[in-house]
Amino acid sequence: MTKGILINYDYCTGCHSCEVACKKTLGLPEGEFGIKLTEVGPYEYTDKPAPDHWEWTWLPVITKACDLCMGRTTKGKMPSCVQHCQAWCMYYGDVEDLAKKMDGKTRWALLATRE
Amino acid sequence: MSEDDFFKKASVVKLDTLSDVNDIGKPWRYEEDGMTVTRTSPWSPPGCHPVGCGLKLYVDAEGRLERVEGDENNPVTQGRLCPRCIALKDYIYNPARLLHPMKRDPKDRGNADAWETITWDEAFDIIKAEYDRITAQYGRESIVVFAGTGREGGTFFPFGSMCFGTPNFCYTQSGYACYTPRLAAIAYIGGTTYPEWDYAGALPGRWDDPRYDLTEVLLIWGKAPLESSPDGFFGHAVIDAMRRGTRLIVIDPRVTWLSSRADIFLQLRAGTDTALGMAMLDIIISEDLYDHDFVSYWCYGFDELAERCSTMPPEKAATICDVPVEDIYAAARMYAAGNPAAIQWGLSADQKTNGMQHAQVIVSLMAITGNLDAPGGQLLPNSSAGHNEVGFGFDKGVGDDLLAKMVGLDQYPAYCMVILNAQADLMLKALETGEPYPIKMGFYAGNNLMSCTSMEPERWHDAIVKSLEFCIGFDTFMNPSIEASCDIFLPLKTVAERDGTVFTHYAPCTVTAGFMHEAITVGDCKTDYELCYELGRHLRPELWDKEFNFRSAKEFMEALRLGKREEGRYFDKVAENVVCQIPIEYYKYEKGLMREDGTPGFATPTGRIELWSTAFHGFGEDPLPYYEEPQFGPADPELMEEYPLILTTGARTTAFFHSEHRQVPRLRALNPDPITEINPVTAQKYGIADGQWVRLSSPFGECVQKARVSEIVDEKTVHAQHAWWFPEEEGSEPNLYGNFRSNINNLLPNFHFGKLGFGAPNKCFVCKIEPIEESYDTDMTEVWDKFGKLV
Numbered sequence: 060m061t062k063g064i065l066i067n068y069d070y071c072t073g074c075h076s077c078e079v080a081c082k083k084t085l086g087l088p089e090g091e092f093g094i095k096l097t098e099v100g101p102y103e104y105t106d107k108p109a110p111d112h113w114e115w116t117w118l119p120v121i122t123k124a125c126d127l128c129m130g131r132t133t134k135g136k137m138p139s140c141v142q143h144c145q146a147w148c149m150y151y152g153d154v155e156d157l158a159k160k161m162d163g164k165t166r167w168a169l170l171a172t173r174e
Numbered sequence: 175m176s177e178d179d180f181f182k183k184a185s186v187v188k189l190d191t192l193s194d195v196n197d198i199g200k201p202w203r204y205e206e207d208g209m210t211v212t213r214t215s216p217w218s219p220p221g222c223h224p225v226g227c228g229l230k231l232y233v234d235a236e237g238r239l240e241r242v243e244g245d246e247n248n249p250v251t252q253g254r255l256c257p258r259c260i261a262l263k264d265y266i267y268n269p270a271r272l273l274h275p276m277k278r279d280p281k282d283r284g285n286a287d288a289w290e291t292i293t294w295d296e297a298f299d300i301i302k303a304e305y306d307r308i309t310a311q312y313g314r315e316s317i318v319v320f321a322g323t324g325r326e327g328g329t330f331f332p333f334g335s336m337c338f339g340t341p342n343f344c345y346t347q348s349g350y351a352c353y354t355p356r357l358a359a360i361a362y363i364g365g366t367t368y369p370e371w372d373y374a375g376a377l378p379g380r381w382d383d384p385r386y387d388l389t390e391v392l393l394i395w396g397k398a399p400l401e402s403s404p405d406g407f408f409g410h411a412v413i414d415a416m417r418r419g420t421r422l423i424v425i426d427p428r429v430t431w432l433s434s435r436a437d438i439f440l441q442l443r444a445g446t447d448t449a450l451g452m453a454m455l456d457i458i459i460s461e462d463l464y465d466h467d468f469v470s471y472w473c474y475g476f477d478e479l480a481e482r483c484s485t486m487p488p489e490k491a492a493t494i495c496d497v498p499v500e501d502i503y504a505a506a507r508m509y510a511a512g513n514p515a516a517i518q519w520g521l522s523a524d525q526k527t528n529g530m531q532h533a534q535v536i537v538s539l540m541a542i543t544g545n546l547d548a549p550g551g552q553l554l555p556n557s558s559a560g561h562n563e564v565g566f567g568f569d570k571g572v573g574d575d576l577l578a579k580m581v582g583l584d585q586y587p588a589y590c591m592v593i594l595n596a597q598a599d600l601m602l603k604a605l606e607t608g609e610p611y612p613i614k615m616g617f618y619a620g621n622n623l624m625s626c627t628s629m630e631p632e633r634w635h636d637a638i639v640k641s642l643e644f645c646i647g648f649d650t651f652m653n654p655s656i657e658a659s660c661d662i663f664l665p666l667k668t669v670a671e672r673d674g675t676v677f678t679h680y681a682p683c684t685v686t687a688g689f690m691h692e693a694i695t696v697g698d699c700k701t702d703y704e705l706c707y708e709l710g711r712h713l714r715p716e717l718w719d720k721e722f723n724f725r726s727a728k729e730f731m732e733a734l735r736l737g738k739r740e741e742g743r744y745f746d747k748v749a750e751n752v753v754c755q756i757p758i759e760y761y762k763y764e765k766g767l768m769r770e771d772g773t774p775g776f777a778t779p780t781g782r783i784e785l786w787s788t789a790f791h792g793f794g795e796d797p798l799p800y801y802e803e804p805q806f807g808p809a810d811p812e813l814m815e816e817y818p819l820i821l822t823t824g825a826r827t828t829a830f831f832h833s834e835h836r837q838v839p840r841l842r843a844l845n846p847d848p849i850t851e852i853n854p855v856t857a858q859k860y861g862i863a864d865g866q867w868v869r870l871s872s873p874f875g876e877c878v879q880k881a882r883v884s885e886i887v888d889e890k891t892v893h894a895q896h897a898w899w900f901p902e903e904e905g906s907e908p909n910l911y912g913n914f915r916s917n918i919n920n921l922l923p924n925f926h927f928g929k930l931g932f933g934a935p936n937k938c939f940v941c942k943i944e945p946i947e948e949s950y951d952t953d954m955t956e957v958w959d960k961f962g963k964l965v
Contacts, residue, residue: 069435070413070416070417072400072410072413072431073431073828074256074257074400074401074410074828075257075828075829075844076254076255076256076257076260078257078844079257079260079261079840079841079844080255080257080260082840083241083242083260083261083263083840084241089839089843089954089955089958089962100434101429101434101884101885101886102885103885109436109437109438109439110422110435110436110437112439113429113433113434113439114434115429115431115434134195135193135194135195136193136195136196137191137192137193139243141191141192142192142243142244142253143243143244143253143254143255143260144191144254145254145255145256145400145409145410145413146410146413147189147190147191147252147254147413147414148191148413149191150191151191
């Protein structure tokens with residue numbers, strides 16, 4: 060069953076906990092990432108009222124270095140990024156199960172890596 | 175209530191993102207995969223506010239910290255961690271960390287190569303000789319203990335009162351423009367201490383606890399909780415509430431992540447908050463949106479407040495604050511309709527000259543809407559709460575005669591007595607002039623004032639280096655202040671190497687009490703309480719051995735933090751809980767729990783929340799809120815011609831705690847350079863490209879930073895980061911780790927505080943900006959080379 064990470068990115072605050080937790084777990088050197096934040100904004104929309112008037116979106120991208128924390132997940136633990144996410148907006152599991160959470164009420168992104 | 179009930183192990187609610195395979199319910203120490211795991215609830219160092227986030231420290235068989243993870247057993251943080259603690263190992267085993275005492279000849283101050291490693295015994299002997307010589311000649315009042323912020327050492331008052339016996343414990347930020355003005359305002363208006371937003375931190379069921387009502391409206395005013403976890407509040411608790419349905423109003427000159435999700439965002443001109451608050455009060459009162467019962471039973475001076483606020487109609491405030499008037503109406507109505515509603519008020523209330531009035535309008539808003547001590551509103555402490563270390567040992571350690579000599583006490587009693595601190599600006603004057611008496615010896619207690627907490631830092635630098643005959647630094651790393659001015663360096667333990675306590679929100683309004691556990695040993699370091707105890711006994715044996723008479727350093731800590739003297743046994747017993755939720759009650763003012771005499775009401779002269787403040791009146795301040803234009807701003811058109819932009823400073827980043835963490839490469843990589851935010855329209859006007867270095871200047875000085883061109887600020891405003899120095903650079907004078915090159919405090923003044931001695935215009939100043947050709951971009955490869963290989 061393909062595993063993935065689901066992100067409720069309406070709530071990703073760009074706190075970098077996932078990035079640093081990943082680097083520490085994988086022991087990555089300078090400039091390498093297993094997961095890295097991307098940022099859009101902040102900018103204003105002319106035609107959208109609050110609370111959607113401003114765009115400021117963070118979304119982590121999972122890189123080729125990510126092994127979904129095999130060492131942790133085989134023991135039943137969560138990947139280090141999920142464990143430490145301060146906004147608890149990251150979920151790990153079977154992609155089919157994760158996809159069912161995508162309910163249209165908030166913004167979701169489902170990321171799956173190569174097996 | 176028995177003590178066992180007070181320090182009862184916290185319940186925990188599992189986050190739904192966590193696995194069923196977790197460590198919930200594990201003891202404070204356990205074995206896993208050949209490693210010893212110690213659960214701990216840290217304060218400092220590294221610097222942080224006292225949140226006490228749950229940590230698990232994994233230590234291998236050789237006693238080395240292998241990794242750090244978030245502890246799911248903490249009821250508030252629930253396994254989550256910010257990058258600073260995730261990277262804690264890179265701080266602890268950093269090659270630049272200093273692990274042994276050192277001395278340096280005073281004539282070599284500023285020479286980074288002149289330090290010599292010594293033993294603790296030799297360090298104590300040198301300190302004792304200098305202490306005896308200086309106090310014999312100038313008196314104990316000639317010693318200043320430089321307090322800091324965040325770290326335990328930064329507010330460790332016994333260094334001043336008990337160890338050195340000086341009245342001059344001193345946080346050197348002009349007007350004590352950090353947290354204490356807010357504490358003073360609520361103390362003088364409401365007879366209590368900091369009213370934190372009730373985020374259910376103390377309740378066993380947290381957000382779903384039957385006693386809790388979810389905050390409908392949260393007003394975040396001049397605060398960046400996500401980045402700073404301010405004053406011991408776990409910032410991402412705001413996210414927890416939002417995900418349950420709490421709606422936001424944000425008041426800030428900068429766009430923040432939270433403002434981008436708010437129903438109403440008032441992007442006001444920096445420094446005009448008091449006008450906005452008065453207008454919101456005017457709307458709530460004139461539209462009859464206030465809580466009549468609370469006002470009639472528990473408030474004093476409502477009619478006078480109403481009359482005063484009517485002088486600030488919303489239309490007038492809209493012009494002053496540069497926000498749409500309909501947004502002021504909408505914000506006031508939304509806040510008043512919130513049931514419950516709460517305000518998170520930040521440093522902006524401290525960092526303006528008339529900050530006390532800003533605090534006054536905020537407390538008035540909380541009061542007249544009936545949200546004080548209501549579930550999901552503002553949690554108040556009971557009558558016994560307070561800074562637990564302020565005043566501890568003061569009578570015997572300092573005494574009344576010496577207390578009367580505290581610098582600034584005569585002129586600013588409202589400041590000095592509320593926090594038992596010398597007034598910061600007058601301390602600068604004393605260092606510069608020897609008036610009212612010479613200041614000859616110094617001690618840095620968790621403080622790097624030349625990089626972070628002092629305005630016109632070169633002026634402080636020169637005054638300290640010139641005036642002090644002897645100075646001691648106590649820290650984990652070398653920093654510019656110690657390099658410039660100290661003769662002795664003492665090494666400090668980190669959170670992983672120590673026992674101790676952590677009370678959220680600095681003890682006022684605590685929701686959790688946490689306990690630190692020593693998991694590893696590194697070098698030859700001490701904690702704040704160990705140094706205070708050992709050095710105190712060395713300097714003042716008659717006092718420590720006959721009067722204080724603690725049997726160990728641990729018992730001293732136990733007495734200071736827990737009010738017990740059981741040779742550490744009581745500490746050991748309750749510390750096994752790692753984190754406890756403090757029992758709380760709501761509506762304490764109805765139950766006689768807010769006053770020491772046990773009668774209902776508040777601990778003010780009238781027994782009510784004093785919207786018309788008798789205390790302010792007694793101190794010669796206007797008893798009602800009033801708006802005053804920032805002294806440096808549009809009120810002075812001539813000044814604005816030369817310095818046309820509004821400067822606001824000091825917004826926090828996730829990567830650093832103030833001036834700390836610059837030598838942790840994984841954190842530095844998140845924010846390699848000092849950043850100035852400038853609007854695209856303004857940047858184009860001055861020919862500034864994104865990523866270009868700029869020179870910022872004011873009537874007081876200048877610095878260079880790197881521009882981030884962004885709509886995060888409006889066209890009239892620039893924001894500049896604070897507390898920058900460059901540990902990878904040459905440490906010796908005059909470079910001093912580049913301390914004065916990008917230091918935004920160069921632009922900011924001393925001696926522009928309010929009538930009671932509080933407040934400074936750090937967040938509402940003026941500047942001009944120009945692009946420069948040079949680039950000072952940090953070479954991250956150099957940072958990695960110097961600090962990346964752990965030892």
